[in-house]
Amino acid sequence: MPTHRILAITGQTDEAPDCRTVRLDGAMDAQPGQFVMVWVPGRDEFPMSVSYIGDNFGVTYRIVGNGTRSLSAMNPGDKIGIRGPYGRGFEITGRRMLAIAGGTGMASIAPLVEKAVESGVEVDLALGAKTAPELIMRGRCEEAGAKVHVSTDDGSAGMKGLATDIAAKVLDGGDFDSVCACGPERMTTGVLDLAQKRGLPLQASLERYMKCGIGVCDSCAIDGKHVCVDGPVFSREVLASLTDLGRTRLSISGRRVPLD
Amino acid sequence: MLASGILNETGKSMLEVARAGAGAIVTKSLGIAERSGHPNPCIAEIECGLLNAMGLPNPGVKAYADDIKEAKAGGVPVFGSAIGGSPEEIAEVAVALSAAGVDAVELNLSCPHAKGYGVEIGSSPEKVREVCGGVKSMIDIPVFAKLTPNTSSIASLASAAEEGGADGIVAINTLKGMTICPELKMPVLSNRIGGLSGPAIRSVGVRCVFEIFEAVNIPVIGVGGISTARDALEYIMAGAQAVQIGTAIRSQGTAVFADVCVGLSDFMSENGYKSVSDMVGVAHVADT
Ligand SMILES: Cc1cc2nc3c(=O)[nH]c(=O)nc-3n(C[C@H](O)[C@H](O)[C@H](O)COP(=O)(O)OP(=O)(O)OC[C@H]3O[C@@H](n4cnc5c(N)ncnc54)[C@H](O)[C@@H]3O)c2cc1C
Ligand SMILES: Cc1cc2nc3c(=O)[nH]c(=O)nc-3n(C[C@H](O)[C@H](O)[C@H](O)COP(=O)(O)O)c2cc1C
Ligand code: FES
Numbered sequence: 001m002p003t004h005r006i007l008a009i010t011g012q013t014d015e016a017p018d019c020r021t022v023r024l025d026g027a028m029d030a031q032p033g034q035f036v037m038v039w040v041p042g043r044d045e046f047p048m049s050v051s052y053i054g055d056n057f058g059v060t061y062r063i064v065g066n067g068t069r070s071l072s073a074m075n076p077g078d079k080i081g082i083r084g085p086y087g088r089g090f091e092i093t094g095r096r097m098l099a100i101a102g103g104t105g106m107a108s109i110a111p112l113v114e115k116a117v118e119s120g121v122e123v124d125l126a127l128g129a130k131t132a133p134e135l136i137m138r139g140r141c142e143e144a145g146a147k148v149h150v151s152t153d154d155g156s157a158g159m160k161g162l163a164t165d166i167a168a169k170v171l172d173g174g175d176f177d178s179v180c181a182c183g184p185e186r187m188t189t190g191v192l193d194l195a196q197k198r199g200l201p202l203q204a205s206l207e208r209y210m211k212c213g214i215g216v217c218d219s220c221a222i223d224g225k226h227v228c229v230d231g232p233v234f235s236r237e238v239l240a241s242l243t244d245l246g247r248t249r250l251s252i253s254g255r256r257v258p259l260d
Numbered sequence: 261m262l263a264s265g266i267l268n269e270t271g272k273s274m275l276e277v278a279r280a281g282a283g284a285i286v287t288k289s290l291g292i293a294e295r296s297g298h299p300n301p302c303i304a305e306i307e308c309g310l311l312n313a314m315g316l317p318n319p320g321v322k323a324y325a326d327d328i329k330e331a332k333a334g335g336v337p338v339f340g341s342a343i344g345g346s347p348e349e350i351a352e353v354a355v356a357l358s359a360a361g362v363d364a365v366e367l368n369l370s371c372p373h374a375k376g377y378g379v380e381i382g383s384s385p386e387k388v389r390e391v392c393g394g395v396k397s398m399i400d401i402p403v404f405a406k407l408t409p410n411t412s413s414i415a416s417l418a419s420a421a422e423e424g425g426a427d428g429i430v431a432i433n434t435l436k437g438m439t440i441c442p443e444l445k446m447p448v449l450s451n452r453i454g455g456l457s458g459p460a461i462r463s464v465g466v467r468c469v470f471e472i473f474e475a476v477n478i479p480v481i482g483v484g485g486i487s488t489a490r491d492a493l494e495y496i497m498a499g500a501q502a503v504q505i506g507t508a509i510r511s512q513g514t515a516v517f518a519d520v521c522v523g524l525s526d527f528m529s530e531n532g533y534k535s536v537s538d539m540v541g542v543a544h545v546a547d548t
Contacts, residue, residue: 006444037300045301083305215510217269224276253320255319
């Protein structure tokens, strides 16, 4: 088995000013929340959640540095390498789910919402972003049948506030038995707090610098656990036990640095 | 034992491995200065193993001192792995490791993919002798030399390490390799060349330990492609007093340590061996 599947890009679409989805000429059988390692030849290889599962699969990425900028400059027909899917994704449990997404966290929440609705779960989605144009895949989740609640930091759409603020409000107004979240770590620690206080089961996805993606190099370590194989989706109990959560991460050299 | 470079960037990960049943822990290879390592991709998953060119990422030995303390809470010996661009630098790292409380030092004289480090020093017997001698004169804890199989005679490297005063040998590090992606007409690893580990290299490792056992009178630790008790037995019967495991963690998780230990004791009771030392090097008797 070769290390990467080499797949052609079938198209790229803009989701937001600095956020794109790339679709590939291949299928990906993955759980929502699982990720792949994306090799942009000659540039970089980095982890990305699978945002479109199945045939003509895709990932949705924010352009933050050289690797993602090079990917955004690629055209249909250009080839990239993919390995995965890796890690543990979301499990669909309960009858009424609140999904919470912050920014690009929608990449893993959108396929989760679709799958949960399909399996008969009633889903509310709390979607937060900095500004209105950065709210992505909202229509996709509405079409799937989720009730969508929106917040923006600047109030340009929905409630003015953070994703955790709108999530708290939705939680208070309904009888939820499962919470799933993906977003910046500050959001995740806030969501953990909400779930702890209400005694609700929570699954939330974390990000750490990844090199191998397969549980050998230790670069994604958090409190002796590995985001690439034990995560990226962790349970409330595990999240609550992580002393590094919301505080520190490892740099590319393995030095412990404060979370930015 | 846990091999260097796998799940040992952080103290808590090493602690988990100790709790899972490893009899000793080797740290990741540490240098004086912080290193980012090579850019991604630095791992290629290939048949029968892994090809890696991590490029010795490490935070620098000073920043790692707390991780060593955390690992020591596991109650098993911790070996500090040292790298450096010169004999003096390696000795400096060994001294810092010793001060941080490691039980022994493993000199990585064998990394195949970081320029100026490891194998560039470790493929000349004279250099190996000099490095071992230099380190031995500076610290009191045991010193092991980890050797490269990428040489025409690993036995002469082992003899040189023994002459330099090393207390033991670790063999083998990864074999130099490359994998090319035909569709993209380029090597997969950003560094192009990497080190091959896993089942693919086991018979090379066993042969190396066999040759080293005949050349030296100091203990040998075997490493390379071990994932079962049977694999470990090959190394032990070739002459290894202990073995290390790295790549097998990818498919078996840290449970591999307990599994190998259980398999070894089963084999021993079935075959009437009272201790591991009764099996060390027994394969050599057969050829006389
Ligand atoms: C499990 C997982 C899933 C992810 N899913 C998505 C997603 O769906 N969409 C998305 O936009 N982003 C996702 N990310 C983050 C994404 O990997 C980084 O944004 C991307 O690697 C940036 O690469 P770059 O070369 O453009 O940036 P660089 O200039 O190389 O780095 C910018 C920042 O990106 C992060 N980064 C860079 N390389 C890596 C790496 N190998 N591993 C982890 N983080 C890295 C670091 O924080 C770094 O400071 C995910 C990360 C993880 C761990
Ligand atoms: C990802 C990876 C990183 C490694 N890093 C180091 C290292 O920093 N220092 C070292 O001495 N050996 C390193 N090695 C080599 C291993 O310690 C070991 O010698 C080799 O992998 C063979 O054992 P295995 O087949 O059980 O993995 C590394 C191996 C792998 C796969
Ligand atoms: S990325 Fe290497 S252990 Fe997780």
